Amino acid sequence: MKFFPELKKSFVIALWFMLLTFPVLVIRVNTIENIVVWRWINLAVIGSAAFVLSFLWQLYWRRKSAAAPVSVAQTSALTRRMSDPKFYRPFLIVIAALTLVFPFVASHYQINIMTTALIYVMLGLGLNIEVGLAGLLDLGYVAFYAVGAYSYALLNYHFGLGFWTLLPVGALLAAFFGILVGFPVLRLRGDYLAIVTLAFAEILRLVLENWNAFSFGPSGISNIPRPGFFGIDLTLEQSAVYMYFLLVALCVLTIFVIHRIQHSRIGRAWVALREDELACQAMGIDKTRAKLAAFALGATWAGMAGVLFAAKTTFINPASFTFLESAMILAIVVLGGMGSIVGVIIAALAIILLPEYLRVLGDYRMILFGAALILMMIFRPRGLITPAGKTYEFRCSGKPAAPEKRLP
Amino acid sequence: MNFFWDLLLGGLTRGSIYALIALGYTMVYGILQLINFAHGEIYMLGAFTALIVASILTMQGLTGLPVLILAGLVAVLYASAYGFTVEKIAYKPLRQASRLSPLISAIGMSIFLQNYVMLAQTSDFLPFPNLLPPSDFLDAISVWIGPSDFVIIVTSAVVMIALSLLLKFTKMGRAMRATAQDREMAMLTGVDVNRIISRTFIIGSALAAIGGILIASHVGRINFYIGFNAGIKAFTAAVLGGIGSIPGAMLGGLVLGLAESFGTGYISSDYESVFAFAILILILIFKPDGILGRSSQQKV
Amino acid sequence: MTPLLEVKNLTMAFGGIKALDSVDLHIEPGQIAALIGPNGAGKTTLFNCLTGIYTPTSGDIFLNAPGGKARRLNGLKINAITALGVARTFQNIRLFGGMTVLENVMIGRHPRSSAGILGAIFRPPATRREEQDIVDKSYALLESMGLSESANELASNLPYGAQRRLEIARALATEPRVLLLDEPAAGMNPQETNELEGLLTRLQAAHELSILLIEHDMKLVMNLAENIFVLDYGEEIARGAPQEIRNNPAVIKAYLGEEDDAEAQ
Numbered sequence A: 001m002k003f004f005p006e007l008k009k010s011f012v013i014a015l016w017f018m019l020l021t022f023p024v025l026v027i028r029v030n031t032i033e034n035i036v037v038w039r040w041i042n043l044a045v046i047g048s049a050a051f052v053l054s055f056l057w058q059l060y061w062r063r064k065s066a067a068a069p070v071s072v073a074q075t076s077a078l079t080r081r082m083s084d085p086k087f088y089r090p091f092l093i094v095i096a097a098l099t100l101v102f103p104f105v106a107s108h109y110q111i112n113i114m115t116t117a118l119i120y121v122m123l124g125l126g127l128n129i130e131v132g133l134a135g136l137l138d139l140g141y142v143a144f145y146a147v148g149a150y151s152y153a154l155l156n157y158h159f160g161l162g163f164w165t166l167l168p169v170g171a172l173l174a175a176f177f178g179i180l181v182g183f184p185v186l187r188l189r190g191d192y193l194a195i196v197t198l199a200f201a202e203i204l205r206l207v208l209e210n211w212n213a214f215s216f217g218p219s220g221i222s223n224i225p226r227p228g229f230f231g232i233d234l235t236l237e238q239s240a241v242y243m244y245f246l247l248v249a250l251c252v253l254t255i256f257v258i259h260r261i262q263h264s265r266i267g268r269a270w271v272a273l274r275e276d277e278l279a280c281q282a283m284g285i286d287k288t289r290a291k292l293a294a295f296a297l298g299a300t301w302a303g304m305a306g307v308l309f310a311a312k313t314t315f316i317n318p319a320s321f322t323f324l325e326s327a328m329i330l331a332i333v334v335l336g337g338m339g340s341i342v343g344v345i346i347a348a349l350a351i352i353l354l355p356e357y358l359r360v361l362g363d364y365r366m367i368l369f370g371a372a373l374i375l376m377m378i379f380r381p382r383g384l385i386t387p388a389g390k391t392y393e394f395r396c397s398g399k400p401a402a403p404e405k406r407l408p
Numbered sequence B: 001m002n003f004f005w006d007l008l009l010g011g012l013t014r015g016s017i018y019a020l021i022a023l024g025y026t027m028v029y030g031i032l033q034l035i036n037f038a039h040g041e042i043y044m045l046g047a048f049t050a051l052i053v054a055s056i057l058t059m060q061g062l063t064g065l066p067v068l069i070l071a072g073l074v075a076v077l078y079a080s081a082y083g084f085t086v087e088k089i090a091y092k093p094l095r096q097a098s099r100l101s102p103l104i105s106a107i108g109m110s111i112f113l114q115n116y117v118m119l120a121q122t123s124d125f126l127p128f129p130n131l132l133p134p135s136d137f138l139d140a141i142s143v144w145i146g147p148s149d150f151v152i153i154v155t156s157a158v159v160m161i162a163l164s165l166l167l168k169f170t171k172m173g174r175a176m177r178a179t180a181q182d183r184e185m186a187m188l189t190g191v192d193v194n195r196i197i198s199r200t201f202i203i204g205s206a207l208a209a210i211g212g213i214l215i216a217s218h219v220g221r222i223n224f225y226i227g228f229n230a231g232i233k234a235f236t237a238a239v240l241g242g243i244g245s246i247p248g249a250m251l252g253g254l255v256l257g258l259a260e261s262f263g264t265g266y267i268s269s270d271y272e273s274v275f276a277f278a279i280l281i282l283i284l285i286f287k288p289d290g291i292l293g294r295s296s297q298q299k300v
Numbered sequence C: 001m002t003p004l005l006e007v008k009n010l011t012m013a014f015g016g017i018k019a020l021d022s023v024d025l026h027i028e029p030g031q032i033a034a035l036i037g038p039n040g041a042g043k044t045t046l047f048n049c050l051t052g053i054y055t056p057t058s059g060d061i062f063l064n065a066p067g068g069k070a071r072r073l074n075g076l077k078i079n080a081i082t083a084l085g086v087a088r089t090f091q092n093i094r095l096f097g098g099m100t101v102l103e104n105v106m107i108g109r110h111p112r113s114s115a116g117i118l119g120a121i122f123r124p125p126a127t128r129r130e131e132q133d134i135v136d137k138s139y140a141l142l143e144s145m146g147l148s149e150s151a152n153e154l155a156s157n158l159p160y161g162a163q164r165r166l167e168i169a170r171a172l173a174t175e176p177r178v179l180l181l182d183e184p185a186a187g188m189n190p191q192e193t194n195e196l197e198g199l200l201t202r203l204q205a206a207h208e209l210s211i212l213l214i215e216h217d218m219k220l221v222m223n224l225a226e227n228i229f230v231l232d233y234g235e236e237i238a239r240g241a242p243q244e245i246r247n248n249p250a251v252i253k254a255y256l257g258e259e260d261d262a263e264a265q
């Protein structure tokens, strides 16, 4: 029996899981009517599922350890494909065409979902500056998002200012808030930074929830105007399409800006900071300034996304800005492959769109999301796309520029 | 004065629970440098298991101390088993991965466990029976201190002293401290690091379950979401005290509990958690490594 | 002649332990000096004080500009000291492992370039020129270090000796006036060490560099250094030309049982 040890182990694991899940899955007590419901069928389901899954799991690790160890630096097939112009040019054209055609063939509902997904693309790319490039673990990114959304809602409510005025204002206020948070916390090391950013975000959310006079409390702000279109009144469908194209345009702008910054003096400084903070400083980089810049820039994008979110849903309240939201955006960055723009875009679309289209799963959506996060990390811990080092063209010793191919 | 005394007691009660959960965070962090986001869920699972067992026993006609002991024992065992399993599934395969991967995995595990309990049980609040048996002693002191406050403070203190003794004087405790100091060095000197990590999760989970039962029976109701808030607060407490430090976690829990209690009492009852987080930020600004944390100046 | 770098009465205490105890040291412009001493003598600690990683407990560090104006270095931030012209390598290699070899050197150009975020986004001609200049100068440095072949490889994939040379290239990219090398030959085979010797001599000539070298390889030290400082338990026990140091009884005593390189020479 070739698989005998595995089968035996799977059997033990199945028993373990049956025992482990027994109280929660099988027993349900109703303390008011004093009845106990025993759901024995769940035990059978868990037992067989654990058996099969643990068997597959063991096979996977056996095959993996049998295979030659993969060099860490080796880039994935997907990554290599993505950096080959022959592959990505036609690919880009197809994507662009699909993006343009989409709102004219899709339903109102689908356009709205796609618009939401694009907001998360922006958020993912923004947080990617902080976490992916500069290595600053920010667990409270949603705070900047909230600053943007509330800036638009409140300034519009009190002063009647329009979307186009408040888009940059929201971005700037978020950046300002980023610097405000950044100053005291940037001297903290990794995980302290994480918990403090989380604390700031929770403080902001709780203040929004409780300071009724300022933020209208848990009931939030409604009737936020949609962006104007040269003073023309748009129908609901038209304005959804408008919003969609607005986000496409802003996403393209985001990608352009972040791509350029990533491959600049500042972008390199961030990566160096992420790799080795001390060596980075010894190379003459001002740590505090670099970190503040990353924080402010990341926050700018969250602020912008916040304004767009408020304008799209026309209603905001503090419940949209919980820690789960920050976790979701962070998951986008990590699943995408830290520092990779394409990866972040794919991950944002996947994380937002899949659950939407899996609504049939009903209540099981979130539990599957949780499981998917764990599985993704186990089977692809470096994310979908591992960013490859850039190759530069150099002129040297009078020779003409000699682009070198990067070794795989 | 009476008001002050109430707030002080409330703060100590709350703080003891935070400290119990914070110990799990700090121990895991000490060894794996991982923020175990699923730890709050273990606490919630402990409370749920206790509720289920206690309800069944009560329906069988049992009352008093036997219910408390049995339910408590089962809950602690189950929470430990969950902690052990969570580590094996979500963290062990990621030992070699970058720092962020286990963190995401932990967040995923936290979401998973919350929804697991919600789907299998209910999303409503469930009433949690008061497991404290009537006692003349508790009645006698109830003029100064509520019975469950007393039990929480005393139990936590006993548990924490026991943990400190375990870490200080047993072979396993020494191996745990060695692993936290320098994992590679410990491995070289023959410590089975995987086993130590498992045990850390088991002990941390047991402490969280004790906290879960105590607070659930104090507050009187639970739902699937109680782990999140308690988890974040406890982690805050661990950082406040200096993460990785056992006395730090205890102290951090108490400071946090007191800050919340006095903040809500004297300033405003709406901003309970705000006080906790504000204290954290303030302390870290002046002591970047937490109250009892080791200085992070690195050798070069 | 005024020395370029001057250390006066420098003390660095960790808790109760004095890792450096009233150390004096100076380096002349264009000179190669060496800092030697047994393990734990405080050599790396001195470098850490010089580069701002540690703040000395007491004492002064001065960097004298060509015009004659002295800058006090202690208290300055690490990056400010680098910008003033003091660069270093690390005893335990600290490259940016996830970046390419060329990018590692390009990071070193940071204090000698100025493009900001707006420059990065709009890429005006000045920024483009600067960026190309960064690439060209970095590549030239790689060539002079014999690393140009692997310019686009990840730094972490380089063999050990090459990583040490890359650290030197990265430090040189900051255009230092004083270069501090912490055990550059550690882990190199004799042939690599020989090449390193030639390399350092050429560098010093080409860039008019002052070099302070920590090294356990006495042959390398004796061949390169004009002036040697010896530390033991944080105290300076000797200084002078290689000949004097070699026959200094205090130095021999300090090294006895440590290693016999001093006599083997």
Ligand SMILES: Nc1ncnc2c1ncn2[C@@H]1O[C@H](COP(=O)(O)OP(=O)(O)OP(=O)(O)O)[C@@H](O)[C@H]1O
Pocket: B297, B298, B299, B300, C014, C019, C037, C038, C039, C040, C041, C042, C043, C044, C045, C046, C091
């Ligand atoms: N950050 C620190 N905290 C406490 N002690 C330190 C610190 N840095 C260095 N020391 C101590 O200072 C002393 C000198 O260390 P240092 O690294 O400078 O020695 P070294 O001369 O470079 O030795 P080696 O030849 O082994 O590199 C050692 O006893 C070391 O433990």
Ligand SMILES: [Mg+2]
Pocket: C043, C044, C045, C091
């Ligand atoms: Mg040293």
